[in-house]
Amino acid sequence: MLISIASGKGGTGKTLVATSLACAIKDTYSVELIDCDVEEPNAHIFINPEFTVSEVVETPVPKIDESKCNHCAKCSKACVFNAIAILNESVLTFPDLCHGCGVCAFVCERKAITEVPYRTGLIEKGYAPGIKFKQGKLDIGRAMATPVIKKLKEDAGKEQDVTFIDSPPGTSCSMVEAVDASDLCLLVTESTPFGLNDLELALQTINQLGVPGAVIINRARPEDRRVEQYCQQNQVPILMQIPLDYSIARLYSKGITLALGSPQWRENFRHLFEKTKELVR
Amino acid sequence: MKIAVSSTGASLNSQIEPRFGRCEQFIIVDPETMRFEVMENPGSIASGGAGITTAQEIARKGAEAVITGHCGPNAHRVLTTAGIDVITGVSGTVQEVVTGYIRGQYTPSVNPNAPEHFGAGAGFKRGKGKGSNL
Ligand code: SF4
Ligand code: SF4
Numbered sequence: 357m358l359i360s361i362a363s364g365k366g367g368t369g370k371t372l373v374a375t376s377l378a379c380a381i382k383d384t385y386s387v388e389l390i391d392c393d394v395e396e397p398n399a400h401i402f403i404n405p406e407f408t409v410s411e412v413v414e415t416p417v418p419k420i421d422e423s424k425c426n427h428c429a430k431c432s433k434a435c436v437f438n439a440i441a442i443l444n445e446s447v448l449t450f451p452d453l454c455h456g457c458g459v460c461a462f463v464c465e466r467k468a469i470t471e472v473p474y475r476t477g478l479i480e481k482g483y484a485p486g487i488k489f490k491q492g493k494l495d496i497g498r499a500m501a502t503p504v505i506k507k508l509k510e511d512a513g514k515e516q517d518v519t520f521i522d523s524p525p526g527t528s529c530s531m532v533e534a535v536d537a538s539d540l541c542l543l544v545t546e547s548t549p550f551g552l553n554d555l556e557l558a559l560q561t562i563n564q565l566g567v568p569g570a571v572i573i574n575r576a577r578p579e580d581r582r583v584e585q586y587c588q589q590n591q592v593p594i595l596m597q598i599p600l601d602y603s604i605a606r607l608y609s610k611g612i613t614l615a616l617g618s619p620q621w622r623e624n625f626r627h628l629f630e631k632t633k634e635l636v637r
Numbered sequence: 638m639k640i641a642v643s644s645t646g647a648s649l650n651s652q653i654e655p656r657f658g659r660c661e662q663f664i665i666v667d668p669e670t671m672r673f674e675v676m677e678n679p680g681s682i683a684s685g686g687a688g689i690t691t692a693q694e695i696a697r698k699g700a701e702a703v704i705t706g707h708c709g710p711n712a713h714r715v716l717t718t719a720g721i722d723v724i725t726g727v728s729g730t731v732q733e734v735v736t737g738y739i740r741g742q743y744t745p746s747v748n749p750n751a752p753e754h755f756g757a758g759a760g761f762k763r764g765k766g767k768g769s770n771l
Contacts, residue, residue: 432693438686441693441715448718450711453686499753 357636358513360538360567362523362531364554368544369574369598372608374522375402376615380625382486385517391491392534393524394477394504402613405489407482413492414473415456415503420447424468431460431469452499477504488516501530509534518629527561536565539636542595544572547580555583559592570635572628575600593635596628640666640738641700642731647675649732655706657751658688664731665698668739671732688712696721704734704743707751725750 361374371393378389379402391399418431418440429442439453440460451474461469477494492504501524513519523534523541535541541562545555555571562569571587576597587594598604598614607617615622643660644651649671654660658680666673676698680691688708692715695703702722716723722745727734737743 429693432690436684438680438683438690441689441718443693443696443715443719446718448689448715450686450689453689453711 357517357633358519358521358538359632359636360521360523360535360541361544362535362541362558362562363525363544364527364556364558365550366525368525368546368551369572370525370544371399371402371522372574372598372614373542373544373572374520375399375613376621376625377629378403378487378520379613380615380622381518381629384626386488386515387486388488388490388512388516388519389522390508390512390519391489391522392505392508392530393522394492394494394501394508394530395524397491397493399522400489400491401611402616403484403487403489405482405484405487407480409481411479411481411507412475413477413479413504413507414475415451415454415500416458416471417451417454417456417474418449418460418469419472420449421468421470422447424466426466428465430463430465434459434463452497455500456503476500479504479507502533505530505533509537527557531558532561532565535562535567538567540632541567541569542572542632543569544574545583546575547573547577547583549582552582552586556586559590568635570595570632573597595631596624638668638702639698639700640668640702640704640735641676641695641698642666642703642734643705644731649673649735650730652730653704653706653728653734655728657703657705657708657712658683658691660691660705663691663695665695665700666731666735668735671735673731686711689715692716692719692721702738702745704738708746708749709751709753710749711753713746713749 361370363370378387391397427442432440432442437453437455439450441448476498479492481490490508492508494501521534524530543558545551559569570593573583576599615625641663643654643657644664645654660678661681663676664673665676678691680687683690689711692712696719704724704727708723708725724743725746
């Protein structure tokens, strides 16, 4: 079972939910946690895994042999990402924009294009007690997160009973890549007008992917019911509310996730998982 | 000689458009005769790499100088490789800036003056200052 945890914006408590879920059920199920927030992976802080393997992520990008190229610009016209510029006398490629689709090499009649590997990031794999853990890191200065996420998810959900995916925030390509193909997406939000706005966008995105969603409200304030009302109107289940609470924030700031810092919350997260499982069925 | 100016409209009296890659049209002017043509910018509707395709199109038109507001690193690289002078940070009408250029009032910029995705609008990408390392 593949459960992704996402949010319309950063800092809502996505990682808290993902790590707490993993820790709460690890004695009952075999669990895998994949941190796909490759721009700033931080789940490891709460899981403390020992990393045993690391793999470089590379994408194939075009290399143009200028002695064969006649500057016909077919390649640059064919590239929807505009990763190639052909000028009268020179050729420029922009590997940071390249998605590695291979179309440019395919359309080049002069066979001037070969594909060369371009490093975009790193994947690390390891274990914490009861949890198989993976994370990806985008190299500094690189823009393309999707190849790293794709590689992270290669064999996701194949070995373990449950795989949790900590998605990048927002609704960009990298979030789509992380959430795609999951059985359910838990959207973590705050009960503020901003939180609601971002939640709506995130729900639209997962709808388009055909992934069912459920909501967790973090830093819930009883005086603001906007998110609750919205979810009721749109028949999106709210599975948990985590109050705005000083003791929770203090645990988190020490690098202790809720389910490990509090037996009561550990029970709450087990319960959350059972509810999630029912929605998947 | 030809000068390409990013423009908000289709005449010499139009105000300059500060964005380069997302500008809808360029006015390509011959400063000697002040004759011009309007170039629709393919980059304005590109999903990514707008500045690159815009710069390539301008190079293909044979322009020797570009006058605009902000120019990011990728477009800047294409333009300078093509040997085109890049004048940034300029405002006024197309007519005014072309005259200014001919009188030598502007110095071509050696470096880009906008981050990547500058004119792309909100929500395009998680906003975090990422310099290009090209
Ligand atoms: S398609 Fe091939 S020959 Fe044409 S410009 Fe591209 S690399 Fe050169
Ligand atoms: S591989 Fe695809 S994305 Fe990359 S430059 Fe070629 S056509 Fe563009």
